[in-house]
Amino acid sequence: MLDIFAEIRDDLKIVExxxxxxxxxxxxxxxxxxxxxxxxxxxxxxxxxxxxxxxFYHYDIKKVLALAVALELIHMASLVHDDVVDSAVTxxxxxxVKSMWGNRISTHLGDYIFGKSLILISTYDxxxxxxxxxxxSVKMCEGEIQQISxxxxxxxxxxxxxxxxxxxxxxxxxxxxQLGAVACGAPVSVHGPLRRxxxxxGMAFQIxxxxxxxxxxxxxxxxxxxxxxxxxxxTLPVIHALERCSFKERLREIVFKEVKTEQEVQEAVxxxxxxxxxxxxxxxxxxxxxxxxxxxxxxxxxxxRDTLFTIADFISIRKF
Numbered sequence: 225m226l227d228i229f230a231e232i233r234d235d236l237k238i239v240e241x242x243x244x245x246x247x248x249x250x251x252x253x254x255x256x257x258x259x260x261x262x263x264x265x266x267x268x269x270x271x272x273x274x275x276x277x278x279x280f281y282h283y284d285i286k287k288v289l290a291l292a293v294a295l296e297l298i299h300m301a302s303l304v305h306d307d308v309v310d311s312a313v314t315x316x317x318x319x320x321v322k323s324m325w326g327n328r329i330s331t332h333l334g335d336y337i338f339g340k341s342l343i344l345i346s347t348y349d350x351x352x353x354x355x356x357x358x359x360x361s362v363k364m365c366e367g368e369i370q371q372i373s374x375x376x377x378x379x380x381x382x383x384x385x386x387x388x389x390x391x392x393x394x395x396x397x398x399x400x401x402q403l404g405a406v407a408c409g410a411p412v413s414v415h416g417p418l419r420r421x422x423x424x425x426g427m428a429f430q431i432x433x434x435x436x437x438x439x440x441x442x443x444x445x446x447x448x449x450x451x452x453x454x455x456x457x458x459t460l461p462v463i464h465a466l467e468r469c470s471f472k473e474r475l476r477e478i479v480f481k482e483v484k485t486e487q488e489v490q491e492a493v494x495x496x497x498x499x500x501x502x503x504x505x506x507x508x509x510x511x512x513x514x515x516x517x518x519x520x521x522x523x524x525x526x527x528x529r530d531t532l533f534t535i536a537d538f539i540s541i542r543k544f
Contacts, residue, residue, distance in 0.1 A: 228534050231527055232275045235285050239271045239292045246293055246340055257321055257333050261300055264318045269429075270295040270400040277404030277418045279528035281411075288407045290344040291353065295400050297341035298357070302364060304334035309372065310455060352406050360395045367391025376456035376480050385460050386427070393433075394426030401425075417522040421532060424516035428539050431509040434459035435502050436542075438493050450489040453479065460508065461501030469499035513540050 229236060247258035271292035278288040306312070307320040308330045314320060322330040338361075345354050367388050374380055374388075401422030405415040437452045438461060452459055462479060469475050478484060478492040496502060513536045523529050 228531065228538055229272050231279075231531055232272060235275055236268060236272060238285060238289065239268065239275075239296070242289060242293045243296060246297070246344070247337065254333070254336065257325055257329060258337065260324070261304065261321055261333070261337070264320075265316055266296075266300075268296060270299050270396060273397060273400035273422060274404030274407075276528045276531055277401045277410075277415070277422075278408045279404075279526065280414050280418065280523060281405050281408045284408060288404050290347050291403055291407050294341040294344040294357070295396070295403075297337050297344070298361060298364075299396060301334040301338035301341070302368070304330050304337065306368070308334075309368075310451070312451075348407065350406060353403050356399050356403060356406075360399045363391040363395055367393075371457060374458070376482065377458065378476070378480055380458045380463065382460065382463055385458070385463060389427060389430040389434075390423075393430040394423050397426030397429065398422035414523065417519045421516045421519040424512045424519065425536060425539060428509040428512035428516070428536075431460055431505050431512070432539055432542060435461060435505050435509070438496060439502060450486075450493060453489050453492055454484055456480070456482070459505075461496050461505040463501075464504040465496040465499040465501035468501075469495060471495055471499070475499070510540055513537075 243262050244259065247255065247262065249255050249258070274288055274292045274295055275285075278284075303315065304321055307315060307322040308327050311322070312320050313323045320330070321333055325333075345357055348354065367390070370384075370388050371392065374384065398419045399422070402415045402419035405418050434452065437459070438450065440449060453462070456479075458479070465475060466472055466479065475492060475495045478488045478495075481488070484492075516536050517533060520529055520532055
């Protein structure tokens with residue numbers, strides 16, 4: 225990822241330093257838990273997208289820095305809450321805040337991190353920025369609630385799945401690409417295509433994530449394989465396999481079982497793969513990636529555009 229982000233590497237370091245600075249608190253325990261969360265790492269895709277979007281119009285790191293940090297904080301807050309809901313012990317191979325300090329601390333830390341993002345967002349005069357991020361935050365919660373409420377729900381359709389991942393993942397990535405340009409004063413002719421690029425990339429990213437949950441190397445992925453199946457979360461490869469599999473009754477029996485053994489999860493994965501679920505999901509992700517690339521053709525031919533093309537290609541082949 226650092227190679228892909230070569231153009232903004234130095235500015236991403238500034239974002240990283242600011243992330244650490246922003247979560248410092250008079251209470252040393254809050255600082256410790258928040259710093260642990262930041263030090264757990266991550267791809268920093270959302271701040272990177274905001275910096276790259278800003279490159280298309282009078283780039284100034286000072287104008288986009290607060291936004292870049294706020295975007296990562298919003299994302300991190302959602303992950304902390306996810307870990308509580310999912311009872312996740314590790315993320316990216318590192319102990320979660322939940323596993324080290326429990327649910328109550330994790331819940332409030334997520335709220336604290338989100339509150340910090342609001343302070344940063346409030347520094348912008350352009351009304352598009354708070355309006356987009358407030359709407360995105362609401363819809364992210366809608367997506368998460370829908371996911372929880374539909375666990376083990378056999379009636380879920382592909383349409384339901386797209387609704388969920390749009391809210392869970394794609395909207396924040398779309399906002400990241402768009403608002404970096406907005407922060408630097410870009411017109412809609414620039415930030416509109418960037419938003420649409422981000423939406424398509426976000427959809428592809430989540431679909432690929434759901435595929436990797438089934439077939440990735442666990443050590444590379446940084447979390448247990450088949451965790452969605454264990455939790456009863458129905459993803460695109462599963463929906464497709466349930467529709468097409470000649471062993472659909474056996475697959476349905478496992479998928480909608482409340483408690484599954486590791487052997488059952490492995491059997492389900494093998495059925496999903498053999499029934500074409502993974503292949504189908506990868507094809508859908510590639511269609512979104514192609515749509516994203518088409519939006520880039522509407523933007524100026526600058527190095528940042530090449531980087532966005534490269535990111536699209538990276539998502540199509542990523543292994544973690």
